[in-house]
Amino acid sequence: xxxxxxxxxxxxxxxxxxxxxxxxxxxxxxxxxxxxxxxxxxxxxxxxxxxxxxxxxxxxxxxxxxxxxxxxxxxxxxxxxxxxxxxxxxxxxxxxxxxxxxxxxxxxxxxxxxxxxxxxxxxxxxxxxxxxxxxxxxxxxxxxxxxxxxxxxxxxxxxxxxxxxxxxxxxxxxxxxxxxxxxxxxxxxxxxxxxxxxxxxxxxxxxxxxxxxxxxxxxxxxxxxxxxxxxxxxxxxxxxxxxxxxxxxxxxxxxxxxxxxxxxxxxxxxxxxxxxxxxxxxxxxxxxxxxxxxxxxxxxxxxxxxxxxxxxxxxxxxxxxxxxxxxxxxxxxxxxxxxxxxxxxxxxxxxxxxxxxxxxxxxx
Amino acid sequence: xxxxxxxxxxxxxxxxxxxxxxxxxxxxxxxxxxxxxxxxxxxxxxxxxxxxxxxxxxxxxxxxxxxxxxxxxxxxxxxxxxxxxxxxxxxxxxxxxxxxxxxxxxxxxxxxxxxxxxxxxxxxxxxxxxxxxxxxxxxxxxxxxxxxxxxxxxxxxxxxxxxxxxxxxxxxxxxxxxxxxxxxxxxxxxxxxxxxxxxxxxxxxxxxxxxxxxxxxxxxxxxxxxxxxxxxxxxxxxxxxxxxxxxxxxxxxxxxxxxxxxxxxxxxxxxxxxxxxxxxxxxxxxxxxxxxxxxxxxxxxxxxxxxxxxxxxxxxxxxxxxxxxxxxxxxxxxxxxxxxxxxxxxxxxxxxxxxxxxxxxxxx
Numbered sequence: 001x002x003x004x005x006x007x008x009x010x011x012x013x014x015x016x017x018x019x020x021x022x023x024x025x026x027x028x029x030x031x032x033x034x035x036x037x038x039x040x041x042x043x044x045x046x047x048x049x050x051x052x053x054x055x056x057x058x059x060x061x062x063x064x065x066x067x068x069x070x071x072x073x074x075x076x077x078x079x080x081x082x083x084x085x086x087x088x089x090x091x092x093x094x095x096x097x098x099x100x101x102x103x104x105x106x107x108x109x110x111x112x113x114x115x116x117x118x119x120x121x122x123x124x125x126x127x128x129x130x131x132x133x134x135x136x137x138x139x140x141x142x143x144x145x146x147x148x149x150x151x152x153x154x155x156x157x158x159x160x161x162x163x164x165x166x167x168x169x170x171x172x173x174x175x176x177x178x179x180x181x182x183x184x185x186x187x188x189x190x191x192x193x194x195x196x197x198x199x200x201x202x203x204x205x206x207x208x209x210x211x212x213x214x215x216x217x218x219x220x221x222x223x224x225x226x227x228x229x230x231x232x233x234x235x236x237x238x239x240x241x242x243x244x245x246x247x248x249x250x251x252x253x254x255x256x257x258x259x260x261x262x263x264x265x266x267x268x269x270x271x272x273x274x275x276x277x278x279x280x281x282x283x284x285x286x287x288x289x290x291x292x293x294x295x296x297x298x299x300x301x302x303x304x305x306x307x308x309x310x311x312x313x314x315x316x317x318x319x320x321x322x323x324x325x326x327x328x329x330x331x332x333x334x335x336x337x338x339x340x341x342x343x344x345x346x347x348x349x350x351x352x353x354x355x356x357x358x359x360x361x362x363x364x
Numbered sequence: 365x366x367x368x369x370x371x372x373x374x375x376x377x378x379x380x381x382x383x384x385x386x387x388x389x390x391x392x393x394x395x396x397x398x399x400x401x402x403x404x405x406x407x408x409x410x411x412x413x414x415x416x417x418x419x420x421x422x423x424x425x426x427x428x429x430x431x432x433x434x435x436x437x438x439x440x441x442x443x444x445x446x447x448x449x450x451x452x453x454x455x456x457x458x459x460x461x462x463x464x465x466x467x468x469x470x471x472x473x474x475x476x477x478x479x480x481x482x483x484x485x486x487x488x489x490x491x492x493x494x495x496x497x498x499x500x501x502x503x504x505x506x507x508x509x510x511x512x513x514x515x516x517x518x519x520x521x522x523x524x525x526x527x528x529x530x531x532x533x534x535x536x537x538x539x540x541x542x543x544x545x546x547x548x549x550x551x552x553x554x555x556x557x558x559x560x561x562x563x564x565x566x567x568x569x570x571x572x573x574x575x576x577x578x579x580x581x582x583x584x585x586x587x588x589x590x591x592x593x594x595x596x597x598x599x600x601x602x603x604x605x606x607x608x609x610x611x612x613x614x615x616x617x618x619x620x621x622x623x624x625x626x627x628x629x630x631x632x633x634x635x636x637x638x639x640x641x642x643x644x645x646x647x648x649x650x651x652x653x654x655x656x657x658x659x660x661x662x663x664x665x666x667x668x669x670x671x672x673x674x675x676x677x678x679x680x681x682x683x684x685x686x687x688x689x690x691x692x693x694x695x696x697x698x699x700x701x702x703x704x705x706x707x708x709x710x711x712x713x714x715x716x717x718x719x720x721x722x723x724x725x726x727x728x
Contacts, residue, residue, distance in 0.1 A: 077448075081441050088512040091684055116480075119507065119518045143483065148452040154483045155519060320455055 002215070004222050006138060007230040011158040015138065015222050017215060021165040022052040022126070031124055031161045034095035035061035038087055040110040042070040045102040045128050048171055053101055053126060064090045068106065072253075072263065075105045075145045077153065083113045097122035097160075103129035103176075104136040104263065108154070111142030115157035123159045128168040130180025130214075131264050134187070134221035137162045139229040139242075149320050150250045164218060166211055174207075178299045179264025181206060184217050185295065186271060187224040190241045193338030195220050200291070203298055241340035244332040245270030251317035255309050261302075268301045277346070277354050278334040288337060304362035311355035315348065366579070368586050370502060371594040375522040379502065379586050381579060385529040386416040386490070395488055395525045398459035399425035402451055404474035405465040406434040409492050412535055413465055417490060428454045432470065436617075436627070439469045439509050441517065447477045461486035461524075467493035467540075468500040468627065472518070475506030479521035487523045492532040494544025494578075495628050498551070498585035501526045503593040503606075513684050514614050528582060530575055538571075542663045543628025545570060548581050549659065550635060551588040554605045557702030559584050564655070567662055605704035608696040609634030615681035619673050625666075632665045641710070641718050642698040652701060668726035675719035679712065 001018030021027055037060050041050050046067045054063060066086050068074055087096075098121060100110035107125050114123035127137040143154025169177065181203070188196025199206075205213040225242065232239040249270030253261055275292050278284045296303045305314075318329060328344045335341045365382030385391055401424050405414050410431045418427060430450050432438055451460075462485060464474035471489055478487035491501040507518025533541065545567070552560025563570075569577040589606065596603040613634030617625055639653045660667050669678075682693060692708045699705050 077441065077445050084441075084510055084517055088510050088516060088684075112480075116517050116519060118516060119505065119520055141483065146448055146452050152452060152482060153448055153480050155480060156483055320452075 006226045015162040017164045019166050025056045028056045032097045036092050036096035037063045038098045040066045041101040042068045044070040094118045099124045101126045104132040107132050107136045108143050112154050115155035125159045125162040133164045135183045138222050138225045178301050179262040182264040182268035184221050187221045190244050190340035240342050241332050245274050248273045251314050254317050283335050305358050307362050314355050370590045379526040381528045383530050389420045392420045396461045400456050400460035401427045402462045404430045406432045408434045409466040458482045463488045465490045468496040471496050471500050472507050476518050479519040489523045489526040497528045499547045502586050502589045542665050543626040546628040546632035548585050551585045554608050554704035604706050609638050612637045615678050618681050647699050669722050671726050678719050
């Protein structure tokens with residue numbers, strides 16, 4: 001087992017990464033101070049892992065299981081309200097601990113519920129998808145979606161601990177594995193060129209779910225993210241580089257309706273647009289764009305924007321993104337591989353040209 | 365004008381107290397950094413003060429007014445959802461500023477909305493009721509109610525500034541003035557005996573809305589609360605003394621349905637129960653209980669629990685209070701006037717005796 005620490009002063013917390021961690025009955029228990037626990041999962045993950053979590057917790061006075069429907073379309077205020085109803089019915093008090101067992105949606109909703117219930121209760125994350133292991137479980141961002149925009153309602157709220165059991169990846173559908181690997185690739189692109197080159201070389205091992213390779217990829221991803229988050233917990237500046245591809249990606253997700261594209265798939269294509277734009281500015285060589293596209297193909301990820309998305313819809317949705325401050329769109333681009341930067345000088349014309357080319361490639 | 369500072373490190377903020385402050389066009393403006401503003405008020409207060417706030421803000425690119433229905437029964441997740449709908453429709457970005465203009469309900473809902481919208485935007489408070497001026501605008505507690513309990517869903521979120529314009533109290537209904545004065549009296553009881561004695565002497569001036577007396581009462585209340593909050597922002601311990609009378613009071617509010625009793629009225633009676641219990645423990649003389657009851661009478665506040673509330677219902681509702689941690693009910697009592705303490709050793713029997721006596725007094 002490896003332990004990483006996300007360094008946030010008094011809110012510092014550990015990320016445990018390893019095999020069979022859910023079978024260890026002291027790891028989770030040491031972070032549950034009270035006698036009450038709320039386990040939040042979804043209908044896909046619950047049958048696989050909730051019993052293991054209950055066993056690891058030992059005997060507690062009050063354990064409430066809340067099983068959500070599976071999918072990004074349930075990451076809503078209504079779901080949050082349902083969680084509060086259940087937790088209030090069972091009279092959980094301020095000393096209770098919320099445990100999220102599942103992917104990013106479960107973690108985001110459960111985290112916001114934990115942040116808001118009685119103005120904040122203990123929170124543990126047991127991410128069971130690659131995406132949530134390398135992304136949403138590190139950094140304390142919690143949220144639900146609004147019909148007009150993703151992650152618009154939420155809180156910065158740090159968990160007491162994150163437990164990443166590599167074994168959970170054996171039950172992950174191939175499509176979700178690939179989507180998660182897109183976020184892994186992101187860390188290489190924004191801040192760690194050696195890691196990006198390692199990923200280009202080792203992608204077949206990762207797709208074959210070799211445990212040593214997966215553990216390495218998760219640990220380096222979490223370490224990269226933890227470093228950025230520690231430097232900028234509330235997204236004052238640097239942290240924004242973690243959004244490489246996300247402004248484009250969120251537009252795709254919103255246009256298609258949440259749940260049609262996986263988040264990682266939309267981000268993968270969003271990053272392709274960001275690389276393309278960086279190359280058009282001659283900040284990175286055009287061959288890096290092709291190499292990245294080839295990598296996506298090898299990962300069975302989409303390489304084109306949806307055929308039915310015009311550039312006007314794209315621009316309109318991007319204008320509604322959280323990264324827009326006082327009318328200025330902030331985008332993450334690359335000055336080089338492993339070297340992200342934030343720009344606020346993209347013109348509508350520059351974006352239109354980029355998106356027109358992307359639309360042509362999609363329909364061609 | 366007087367300025368108090370709530371000392372919370374990097375989240376320190378000023379409370380401005382004085383006459384005609386809404387006519388000062390630099391006070392609010394200096395705390396609005398962006399060009400976007402969301403003004404949240406209710407149907408009673410909006411016609412009186414929202415135009416003044418708009419004028420004081422000068423010209424801004426985007427000003428959205430959200431007028432909520434008036435009443436504690438609208439302090440819900442549904443209202444919060446309505447606010448997000450409006451703010452999203454108008455595309456407010458992360459640089460926007462939420463301004464609450466109204467009483468405690470408006471401040472609590474608007475504050476939680478500001479805490480959650482895009483994971484936190486700027487927030488200013490313009491409290492227009494005495495209760496909100498001396499209580500909910502200081503300390504950063506925001507929340508909405510759940511059908512099964514008050515303030516169960518919320519966040520700790522500090523405003524950038526609080527602006528208390530004494531003039532707003534001239535339009536306040538007498539019943540609300542009295543309810544607000546109950547919370548003023550609370551500060552004397554828990555931590556400031558000289559202030560309590562001053563209040564006993566000056567209550568007629570306050571009820572007559574003498575501005576000098578009101579300014580003095582508000583400033584000493586805010587100073588007392590600010591001191592407690594600065595010492596314990598997230599309610600680890602000391603801050604709980606601010607809840608004198610609240611566990612009893614919340615039970616009354618919940619039993620009667622939100623909105624029937626004003627919060628301050630329920631707290632006034634709750635404090636009477638807390639004083640009674642303190643006297644039964646011989647911590648304060650019985651004459652202080654009578655003197656406090658006389659004070660309530662002079663303030664036209666209720667002195668009895670609702671006639672239709674049995675002690676079993678009382679005990680059951682108190683058991684659901686946030687102050688219950690792992691099965692133990694924490695209550696705030698008085699060791700003396702101006703000297704609150706937190707006890708966790710009240711027996712069901714002790715409470716039953718107290719509540720039976722209160723029920724008898726109510727029906728007699």
